[in-house]
Amino acid sequence: MSAILVLTPVVIGSWPVITAAVAGAAAAMGLVVSESVKETVKESQSNVEQSVEFELSDSKVLAESMATDQEIVLTKGTIELSVKRDERGRCSVCAKGVGHSEAELKQVAEEFTQKLTQCFVYDKVVRELKNKEFQVVNEEVMEDESIRIHVRRWMD
């Protein structure tokens, strides 16, 4: 053994990079990317609709690649999640839905931000490992939903 590091990820990327991670997280959680549903939910706002906003504290969406009003809308049943860049440049996730408690929406938003972070880190790490010519020995998803990547390379 040489060293063991525990790192807290910082999500910094252009909108396309964030979008790729959002798509990965959405697929893993069974969410559907849907812009049109946004209108449907807006129409039903007269009912009791809860809304919870979650922010990825250590995140930055590089602004040059996106319009300010750009967002991705995801749906699962009657819950709608929207991912956007807030005014401070951070990535934020807003969960809303009719007939859901605030706690329920908070849990969905939190779960999604965690999955988004995991997908973002995975994409970034795998891409860099390939650039550094590491060979993948093993890659697996563990019971606790963590992803383990084992790589090696030979050095002179």
Added chain:
Amino acid sequence: MAQHEVEITISKSGEVRVHIKGAKGKSCLAYSKWLTELIGKVKDQQLTSEYYEPEIKARIDLEQDLRMDE
């Protein structure tokens, strides 16, 4: 030739645990620096005894010196 291995575990919440094996001294530091810049902030770091071992090239030189002394 030295074999360097890295075991990366990305938890459900996105926290990353990196285990660098086979790299000693400066090369281990280089991996730590690269992975920290790539992923984020260091929450915890443990250097093991192997970290303090000389890198392979230096060790071979030492072994050769010892043989010459005999």
